[in-house]
Amino acid sequence: MPLNSDKTIEGSFQLVGGNFATAGEASGELKRTLTDLGVAEEIIRRAAIATFEAEINVIIYAAAARLLYFIGPSSIRIRIEDMGPGIENIEQAMQEGYSTAPEWVREMGWGAGMGLPNMKKNSDEFNIESVVGEGTTVEMVLNIP
Numbered sequence: 001m002p003l004n005s006d007k008t009i010e011g012s013f014q015l016v017g018g019n020f021a022t023a024g025e026a027s028g029e030l031k032r033t034l035t036d037l038g039v040a041e042e043i044i045r046r047a048a049i050a051t052f053e054a055e056i057n058v059i060i061y062a063a064a065a066r067l068l069y070f071i072g073p074s075s076i077r078i079r080i081e082d083m084g085p086g087i088e089n090i091e092q093a094m095q096e097g098y099s100t101a102p103e104w105v106r107e108m109g110w111g112a113g114m115g116l117p118n119m120k121k122n123s124d125e126f127n128i129e130s131v132v133g134e135g136t137t138v139e140m141v142l143n144i145p
C-alpha cells in the first residue's frame with residue numbers, strides 16, 4: 001500500500017473517558033497503518049507517542065472524544081476533539097511537570113506532567129484550543145519528508 005500522491009487515508013475513533021482498557025487502540029492502529037504505508041520508523045514512533053499521550057489525556061481528564069487522523073503524501077494530521085472540563089490555563093498545562101492528575105492516576109504511573117510537552121515535541125505543528133466547561137481540541141501535524 002504505497003503512499004499515493006493524491007490519496008488521503010483517514011481513520012476515526014471514539015474515545016471514552018475513564019476507559020483505560022482501550023488506551024492505545026487509536027495510536028496502535030495509526031502505527032500499523034503508517035507501517036503498512038512504509039513511512040519512516042522515526043516518524044511512526046513520534047506519531048504513535050503523540051497519539052498515545054492524547055488518548056491517555058482523554059481517558060484521564062475528559063468524558064469522551066473523537067480522534068481523527070488523516071495521512072496524506074506529505075503529512076500526518078491527528079486531531080482530538082474532546083468533551084470535558086477544558087483547560088483554564090493552557091500555558092501552564094503545557095509546562096513540563098505541571099499536572100493535576102489525582103493520586104489514583106499517579107499510582108497507575110501517569111501524571112508526570114509530560115504528556116502535552118511530549119505531544120508538542122513529537123509534532124512538527126501543534127495546536128491546542130480549549131473552552132472551559134466544553135472541551136479541548138488538539139491538532140498535531142507531522143511532516144513526511
Ligand SMILES: Nc1ncnc2c1ncn2[C@@H]1O[C@H](COP(=O)(O)OP(=O)(O)OP(=O)(O)O)[C@@H](O)[C@H]1O
Pocket residue numbers: 053057058060061062082084085086087093094098099100101109110111112113114115116117136
Ligand atoms: N484533554 C484534557 N482535558 C482537560 N484537561 C487536560 C487535558 N489534557 C491535559 N489536561 C490538563 O493539563 C495537565 C497537563 O497535561 P499533561 O498531559 O502534560 O500531563 P499529565 O497528563 O498530568 O501527566 P502525564 O501526561 O505525564 O501522564 C493535566 O494534568 C490536566 O490538568
Ligand SMILES: [Mg+2]
Pocket residue numbers: 053056057111114115116
Ligand atoms: Mg497526560
